[in-house]
Amino acid sequence: MRHTISVLVENKFGVLARIAGLFSARGYNIASLAVSETLDPSISYMTIVVEAKDEKILEQIMKQLNKLIDVITVTDFTKKEHVERELVLVKVDYSAKEKAKLEAILQKYVGKIVQHKDDTAVIEAVGKEQQIKQLLESLRQFGVKELIRTGKIAIEY
Amino acid sequence: MTGAQILIESLKREGVAVIFGYPGGQVLPLFDKLYDANFNFILVRHEQGAAHAADGYSRATGKVGVCIATSGPGATNLVTGIATAFMDSIPMVAITGQVKTTLIGNDAFQEADITGITRPITKHNFLVKDIKDLARIVKEAFYIASTGRPGPVLIDVPLDIQQQEAEFIWPETVEIRSYKPTLFGHPGQIKKAAKLISQAKKPIIYAGGGIISSGATLFLRELAEKIQAPVTWTLMGIGAFPATHKLSLGMLGMHGTAFANHAITDADLIIAVGARFDDRVTGRLDAFAPKSKVIHIDIDPSSISKNFRVDVPIVGDAKNILGELLEQIKKSPDTSSWIKEVEALKKKHPLKYKDGEKIKPQYVIEQIDEVTKGEAIITTEVGQNQMWAAQWYKYNHPRTFISSGGLGTMGFGFPAAMGAKMGLPERMVFDIAGDGSIQMNIQELATCVCNKIHVKIAILNNGYLGMVRQWQELFYKRRYSHTCISGPDFVKLAESFGAVGIRVTKKEDVRKAIEKAISIDNTVLIDFHIEPEENVYPMVPAGSAINNMISGLA
Ligand SMILES: Cc1ncc(C[n+]2csc(CCOP(=O)(O)OP(=O)(O)O)c2C)c(N)n1
Ligand SMILES: [Mg+2]
Numbered sequence A: 001m002r003h004t005i006s007v008l009v010e011n012k013f014g015v016l017a018r019i020a021g022l023f024s025a026r027g028y029n030i031a032s033l034a035v036s037e038t039l040d041p042s043i044s045y046m047t048i049v050v051e052a053k054d055e056k057i058l059e060q061i062m063k064q065l066n067k068l069i070d071v072i073t074v075t076d077f078t079k080k081e082h083v084e085r086e087l088v089l090v091k092v093d094y095s096a097k098e099k100a101k102l103e104a105i106l107q108k109y110v111g112k113i114v115q116h117k118d119d120t121a122v123i124e125a126v127g128k129e130q131q132i133k134q135l136l137e138s139l140r141q142f143g144v145k146e147l148i149r150t151g152k153i154a155i156e157y
Numbered sequence B: 001m002t003g004a005q006i007l008i009e010s011l012k013r014e015g016v017a018v019i020f021g022y023p024g025g026q027v028l029p030l031f032d033k034l035y036d037a038n039f040n041f042i043l044v045r046h047e048q049g050a051a052h053a054a055d056g057y058s059r060a061t062g063k064v065g066v067c068i069a070t071s072g073p074g075a076t077n078l079v080t081g082i083a084t085a086f087m088d089s090i091p092m093v094a095i096t097g098q099v100k101t102t103l104i105g106n107d108a109f110q111e112a113d114i115t116g117i118t119r120p121i122t123k124h125n126f127l128v129k130d131i132k133d134l135a136r137i138v139k140e141a142f143y144i145a146s147t148g149r150p151g152p153v154l155i156d157v158p159l160d161i162q163q164q165e166a167e168f169i170w171p172e173t174v175e176i177r178s179y180k181p182t183l184f185g186h187p188g189q190i191k192k193a194a195k196l197i198s199q200a201k202k203p204i205i206y207a208g209g210g211i212i213s214s215g216a217t218l219f220l221r222e223l224a225e226k227i228q229a230p231v232t233w234t235l236m237g238i239g240a241f242p243a244t245h246k247l248s249l250g251m252l253g254m255h256g257t258a259f260a261n262h263a264i265t266d267a268d269l270i271i272a273v274g275a276r277f278d279d280r281v282t283g284r285l286d287a288f289a290p291k292s293k294v295i296h297i298d299i300d301p302s303s304i305s306k307n308f309r310v311d312v313p314i315v316g317d318a319k320n321i322l323g324e325l326l327e328q329i330k331k332s333p334d335t336s337s338w339i340k341e342v343e344a345l346k347k348k349h350p351l352k353y354k355d356g357e358k359i360k361p362q363y364v365i366e367q368i369d370e371v372t373k374g375e376a377i378i379t380t381e382v383g384q385n386q387m388w389a390a391q392w393y394k395y396n397h398p399r400t401f402i403s404s405g406g407l408g409t410m411g412f413g414f415p416a417a418m419g420a421k422m423g424l425p426e427r428m429v430f431d432i433a434g435d436g437s438i439q440m441n442i443q444e445l446a447t448c449v450c451n452k453i454h455v456k457i458a459i460l461n462n463g464y465l466g467m468v469r470q471w472q473e474l475f476y477k478r479r480y481s482h483t484c485i486s487g488p489d490f491v492k493l494a495e496s497f498g499a500v501g502i503r504v505t506k507k508e509d510v511r512k513a514i515e516k517a518i519s520i521d522n523t524v525l526i527d528f529h530i531e532p533e534e535n536v537y538p539m540v541p542a543g544s545a546i547n548n549m550i551s552g553l554a
Helices: A015-025 A055-067 A096-108 A129-142 B003-013 B025-034 B047-061 B073-087 B114-121 B131-146 B159-163 B187-199 B209-214 B217-227 B258-266 B318-328 B336-348 B361-371 B384-392 B413-423 B444-450 B466-475 B490-496 B507-519
Strands: A002-010 A029-037 A043-051 A071-076 A082-093 A112-117 A120-127 A144-149 A153-156 B018-021 B040-043 B065-069 B092-098 B124-127 B152-158 B203-207 B231-233 B248-251 B269-273 B293-298 B312-315 B377-380 B429-434 B456-461 B500-504 B524-529
Touching (some): A002 A015, A002 A055, A002 A153, A015 A029, A015 A055, A055 A071, A129 A144, B003 B159, B025 B065, B040 B413, B047 B065, B047 B073, B047 B092, B073 B114, B073 B152, B092 B159, B114 B124, B131 B152, B187 B269, B187 B293, B203 B217, B209 B318, B231 B258, B269 B318, B293 B318, B361 B384, B361 B429, B377 B384, B384 B466, B413 B429, B490 B500, B500 B507, B507 B524
Parallel strands (some): B018 B065, B203 B231, B269 B293, B293 B312, B377 B429, B429 B456, B456 B524, B500 B524
Antiparallel strands (some): A002 A071, A082 A120, A112 A120
16 A cells, blocks of 8 residues: 655754665665755755655654654554645646647646647646546547656645 | 864764774875874784774674774775674764865875775764864764664774874764664553563563663563573673573574574564564564464564564663663563473573584583683584583673674684684683684784784584584585585684694693683683584574474484
């Protein structure tokens, strides 16, 4: 199962390497990772989506993260009320014959065209995991030329 | 003050008395200041020796061991020693020189990314980028190394930081917001544990190295006596409980005593303290202690339910928790019939070996035990020698058995003995060695002789990388692939270093040689030519249940 974990860390060089090293050394897979500074510039915030086969592995991941000296707090959002979003940019075919169809789809799902030139458009979409998934599935027919996503970010409320 | 002076002043404030190290280009400013400083600085012959010596010093004294090396090759030579300390949770501070901050990342001469290299094998590490942080970093390094679950910490100090000037400001206290080890056990959990203990019929205490690092041996003994539970221990837990105590079961696991392995299999309650259910202890997991409830006391939350199920986890310092637990146990269980059962197991499966014409390694260790009255500090190398040393010497005090448990580092024992002797010069220190392992850090003979660190080395010379040979004999059809190993003439070798060498080839000379070695005021190496194909028994084959042992004495 996928878990969204948020990690507050000291904003120091090498911290990301410590976190990444912890995952690689133990063979845990990171599905996505987003890092940025917080309001307090001495602290960084990471949202990590991990694939954990069972609860035991998740528990180990949480404990091992907590054990790192530079980690301040670790929270598993899976069991908490939270808002999560991901941003994707998709480059698709925007030729005259596809235009209408594409626009119809964008009406239905999250996502809008933010730039287009010649036969190519860049679509931007912000949404929950499920919404992004639906959008990407329906865009497949347009010949996706490139796709880039930020990985999930999440906030508790 | 210069950075070098700040570093030295900080080490002084931390109470450092002994440093093991080796100089080089990127620590020249530091060594220049060390020239005038009052440390007992031991110049080793290989940086690995410095790391193991600092580790041995720490294991013997409980203080933080310190080693210093230059950048690049000096730093990478420390790596095995740091990993060894890390696996066994030994507090140590390693200081390395680094190229100038302006050159970092340029593949400069003797540059190695030692903080990157040691990240997974240190509890924490620091690269000093600003001289203003230096004193605080040293303070934090010692604090992190010695608190919580202890471990090695590395400080990488670039050359220009050593040379720059800054005011020396010593932080009297440490405040790391992201590091707050749990010291006291949860009272509710302790109550639950006390209740389980009161209801137990067949309790067993399984003691690990955490007892020793937290200084909880007296409480452990009190607990065992109060609830009348037999005590078994891990390799790291040797010395946590007196071997000659009537509740003692000796070591458990792969080369543990048969009665300890049987007893834990039959137990209905395991009280695990400062141990981590390592695979060398549990054998096949699904067959380990099948009938037992488990109380697991450990300072490291990640050790709990990592390998094995637990009913009552208690996170915190073993000493605090055992102290609390003793107060909470209002009614001791009646274990008299269990103790009888355990006594019967001891009689039925004693630890034994077949004596013979040739010198048996077990006999050598028994003799060392007798001559030193069980009061020596024993360090070991790795392999059969290590297991025999664990089985046949009777350790009654903590910090008297010093061995690389987690990493299993050949070449550890001799420099560790050197470190132990530096920490406790009045004590007799023996390295029980293999002929293979001793060749891995033999260069430290020069260090010992030069600094009058008079340790004794007992080589159990079987002409083999014996432990590997044993596995080849038992599981690879006696195909001894590259395990027959020759050595030098150890007597001449010792002499060439200025030490004393004694060769023993006859059983009747064993005791005399030990007595002689002790009486000589020098570093002495005894080369015992033992039965070449002697095996360590009992043995649990890898992947078997731990009560499924081969004894070899059929
Ligand atoms: C640095 C290192 N290399 C290899 C090993 C694998 N190994 C474990 S025991 C052993 C044999 C040790 O031989 P020796 O020191 O003669 O001890 P004996 O088993 O014969 O007592 C080896 C090679 C190890 N533990 N450490
Ligand atoms: Mg050997």
